[in-house]
Amino acid sequence: xxxxxxxYQPIGMVHTPxxxxxxxxxxxxxxxxxxxxxxxxxxxxxGLKDLAGFSHVxxxxxxxxxxxxxxxxxxxxxxxxxGVFATRAPARPNALGLSVVRLKGVEDNVLLLEDVDLLDGTxxxxxxxxxxxxxxPPGPVKTGWLAGRAADAGTAKGDQRFx
Amino acid sequence: xxxxxxxYQPIGMVHTPxxxxxxxxxxxxxxxxxxxxxxxxxxxxxGLKDLAGFSHVxxxxxxxxxxxxxxxxxxxxxxxxxGVFATRAPARPNALGLSVVRLKGVEDNVLLLEDVDLLDGTxxxxxxxxxxxxxxPPGPVKTGWLAGRAADAGTAKGDQRFx
Numbered sequence: 490x491x492x493x494x495x496x497y498q499p500i501g502m503v504h505t506p507x508x509x510x511x512x513x514x515x516x517x518x519x520x521x522x523x524x525x526x527x528x529x530x531x532x533x534x535x536g537l538k539d540l541a542g543f544s545h546v547x548x549x550x551x552x553x554x555x556x557x558x559x560x561x562x563x564x565x566x567x568x569x570x571x572g573v574f575a576t577r578a579p580a581r582p583n584a585l586g587l588s589v590v591r592l593k594g595v596e597d598n599v600l601l602l603e604d605v606d607l608l609d610g611t612x613x614x615x616x617x618x619x620x621x622x623x624x625x626p627p628g629p630v631k632t633g634w635l636a637g638r639a640a641d642a643g644t645a646k647g648d649q650r651f652x
Numbered sequence: 653x654x655x656x657x658x659x660y661q662p663i664g665m666v667h668t669p670x671x672x673x674x675x676x677x678x679x680x681x682x683x684x685x686x687x688x689x690x691x692x693x694x695x696x697x698x699g700l701k702d703l704a705g706f707s708h709v710x711x712x713x714x715x716x717x718x719x720x721x722x723x724x725x726x727x728x729x730x731x732x733x734x735g736v737f738a739t740r741a742p743a744r745p746n747a748l749g750l751s752v753v754r755l756k757g758v759e760d761n762v763l764l765l766e767d768v769d770l771l772d773g774t775x776x777x778x779x780x781x782x783x784x785x786x787x788x789p790p791g792p793v794k795t796g797w798l799a800g801r802a803a804d805a806g807t808a809k810g811d812q813r814f815x
Contacts (some may be wrong), residue, residue, distance in 0.1 A: 490693050492662040492775055495714045497746040499655040516786045530653050533745065536723040538735030542796025545789045549712070549748050551658045560699040572701030574779040577786065582696065583660040585712050585778045587750070589789050604789070612655055615748045616737040620795050622802035623679045623740065625788060626708045626752050626767070632783050633705025639785035 499612035501529035501598070503550065505605045510554060511649055514606040515565045516577070516642040517588050525590075525605035527613055534598040537616075541595040545619035546602075551612045552579035552586045556652045565645050566638045575633065580651040586611070589619050662775035664692035664761070666713065668768045673717055673815055677769040678728045679740070679805040680751050688753075688768035690776055697761040700779075704758040708782035709765075714775045715742035715749045719815045728808050729801045738796060743814040749774070752782050 505525035507513040514520035527548065529537070540546070557580065563569070564576040573581050591603040600616070632639060668688035670676040677683035690711065692700070703709070720743065726732070727739040736744045754766040763779070795802060 490665065490691070492665065492693075494659050494661050495775065495777070496657050496659045497748070498657050500745050502653065502655065517789075518785060528653070530655075533723065533737075536736045536738075536745070538724060538733075538738060539797050540735055540738040542794065543738065543798075544792070544794035547750065549746075549750070560696065561701060570701075572703055573699045574696075575699075575701060575703040575706065575781055577780055577783070581778060582663050582699070583712075583777045585660070587710065587712070587780065587787075589787055591789065612658065614658070614746045615744065617740055617750065618738055618796060618798065619789065619793065620740070620798055620802050621788075621793055622681060622795075622798075622805060624750075624752055625784075626680075626754065626782065629707070630782065630784055631705065631707035632785075633781060634702050635706075635781065635783055635785075639783050642786060 497614050499614060500533055501527055501613045503527045503607045503611040503613050505607050505609045507608050510647040510652055513647040515645050515647050517590055517604045517606045518643045520604050520606040523605045525602040527600040529598040531598045537595050543592055543618040545589055546592045547617040547619050548588050549615040550586045552584040553612055554608060554652055555579040555584040558582045566641050571634055578651055660777050663696055664690055664776045666690045666770045666774040666776050668770050668772045670771050673810045674812055676810040678808050678810050680753055680767045680769045681806045683767050683769040686768045688765040690763040692761040694761045700758050706755055706781040708752055709755045710780040710782050711751050711753060712778040713749045715747040716775055717771060717815055718742040718747040721745045729804050734797055741814055
């Protein structure tokens, strides 16, 4: 399979209270109230026009502290190994992270964020408005090995395993 | 702001019935029943272990047909221009696409998908299990200029504007 490499230029950086993976929230559910800022390159500020009308944004970012990917990982919420694509582990073939966070305001090239689980200094690749009509599937959802465990992300904390 | 470029190697390619942007669905809500396949590089197949237990996956991909980004765009669902980060337009500073699609099965290195709005031949960057506890924010959601319009994505079709 011939596929060309794809290069992105970060659009900015995210600043949060979570300085290290150890002790950091593993999902936004474990980061309620945590305040952060996304600072875009100043020249991209016009791209934020009208974003302030949305209460939540999807951040796509590079997990810059993630170590080498393994195809099977023991995630934070289970003692059993799973395929990396069946987990949200940051150390993955492409270390892309995704978080739905609360947007409290937009000031020039800066987003004021809440419920932020990102690590401080994370390079930001994209911002999308969160739209339930687009982003929530209709009908029932099955969550495989995470059924009955996902809620634990509200209290679970990260450690060094994916550095 | 000094930020290093980030290079990803696609993990595979997505095959769908949507051959061109013109006439393609603009969101999964407009692609109900559309069947597709994600074919991973064979060596990545172990990363799919246990994914079949999930009913939906988040696909992160490169919008390979997107043209040059503009910071203000007229999206498919409005005649007024908006900041590109307040839209889901594919032509954006980093042409990252995100779709929540239905997972019908996993066969070796192939995902069988439904409700697929991706264009045929899209390079795939990541697969994450969709988990409502992680991906749906608690409480009410405001959708800015898309309020009252997002449901139109069920019938709206793409055109050439972002090529």
